[in-house]
Amino acid sequence: MxxxxxxxxxxxxxxxxxxxxxxxxxxxxxxxxxxxxxxxxxxxxxxxxxxxxxxxxxxxxxxxxxxxxxxxxxxxxxxxxxxxxxxxxxxxxxxxxxxxxxxxxxxxxxxxxxxxxxAERSLRAEMLRDSLTGLPNRLAFTEKVEQLDHDGKRDVEHAVLVVDMLRFSRINESMGSLAGDELLITFARRLMSALRGGDVLARTGGNEFGVLVTLRRGVVDALAAADRIQEVLAAPFKISDLEIRVECAIGLALMTAGQDAEELFRNAQFAVKQAKQVGKPQVYEARQASEARRRFSIETELRRALDKDQLKLFYQPLIDLKSGQVAGFEALARWEHEDRGEISPTEFIPVAEESGLILQLGRWAMHTAADTLADWDRKAGEPLPLYVGVNLSAIQVARDDIAAVVSSALKSSGLKGDRLTLELTESSIVQDPARATRVFDALKSLDATVAMDDFGTGYSSLAYLQRLPIDVLKIDRSFVTGMMVDPDSVAIVRAVLSLADALGMSTTAEGIETVELATTLATLGCASGQGFYFAKPLEAEAALEYWKSRKRH
CATH class of the missing domain: 3.30.450.20 (PAS domain)
Structure with missing residues (x-):
């Protein structure tokens, strides 16, 4: 030893x-x-x-x-x-x-x-604490949710609420960051006062707070918690001698067995986005999230499809209802996905508008339509008595130089302006009439035709129709298809035709699916029409052949 x-x-x-x-x-x-x-x-x-x-x-x-x-x-x-x-x-x-x-x-x-x-414990406590409000931060909040598993409390229902303070950046910009910090601290105190014992409050982002609540009556308790939060936040905040009213968006996600804490929090954040749109607290629904993921996937693949020129333009004939001949075609984008098959324009156009891809899509459509019409002219050996209509999105009108896009398409194709018709929906015109007026005037200087699409579905006033240089009113299919069974639809169409005639405008009816509709509209004085009775949208070569077949008659 x-x-x-x-x-x-x-x-x-x-x-x-x-x-x-x-x-x-x-x-x-x-x-x-x-x-x-x-x-x-x-x-x-x-x-x-x-x-x-x-x-x-x-x-x-x-x-x-x-x-x-x-x-x-x-x-x-x-x-x-x-x-x-x-x-x-x-x-x-x-x-x-x-x-x-x-x-x-x-x-x-x-x-x-x-x-x-x-020392490690103190450092970790500091890492899990928001330095401004003293509340747990995002990491600590997630760990609190995960701890429910370890404590065997997953059999008790819980929910996560995400509270997003709206327009907080404006306060920072106008009053400075110190005032913004003061508001966040006061906001956090108010939130705390709305909670019950056992609820957990955390600051999970700049102007975002997370709340973990225990539920006894399921979603009813979760919505009641959201109501309490909104109630305590309703009174104005006094910041630097100013009274400020603060609105918030609240998203809720109910906890499910075995669910990942981060996934649960993301679900509540997704519900916040929905709450901002509808103006009231929203509970997460998997179906809506699935749709959102699909939209995001479509956005990614649409970007790739545009870069690889994988979209096509189809052309739906516009028929002169008096002569029965083809007056022109409306260009419509079509997307045949290599894996998903055909994706409807009603699905990918809104995604394009939301993501800003509509600008690239719109330029492509304008140039492709002009080039196609020019190609038809070359094949015929002369300019054909045809025009092509191209739709414009409200986002394009707001963000792009439409006149420059049209001018570029005319120059590259060699067409004159009167061969193109630019169609804007009534609702897009109403959104910003002043800008619409400038765009219309610029298009008219190029000799292009201007049409108001889906007329009757928006809220345009007669003053707009009188002031704007509109050449064509397109009557929405919802009125046209009901004409044979609904007297009110007939009255509306008749009124639109009379209004257009009084203002010197031409008219086109959408959604003509029967010979009776075509005949009735022609009798009432409608200039042209389109619909499945005449033809579905056709590929470029088939559209030219269709024009030839109608010309022989």
Missing amino acids: GDDAALLGALPIAAAVIGDQDGCLKVLDYNDRFMETVELSTCRAIDWNDADCLKDGAIAEVLREFFGDFSSPGELDFRDGEGVSARYFKMKLAPLPQGKGSFPRCLLSLVDRTVEAQ
């Missing part, structure tokens, strides 16, 4: 030699630091009864469980005690040479990591 004592005395850390004799762990020797460490320990790991045998102590349990027969080295982090009085050690075990007839021995060293562990 003399060698052991010399070894222990030379070590600057707490250490002891432990032996296993007939199943009893014995402290064969130790240095002063080891004894001091053990005596300071809250669990008094060494029991000195029966001489120096370790009995039922925490260290003895750890030695037997993790280090077995002391035949191989190892180390283990070990906590002694609970709460703020807990002490933390790194326990290391190194086998010692075993002499003939002796029992297994090892060198046990204890490194007190209490100060280091407390």
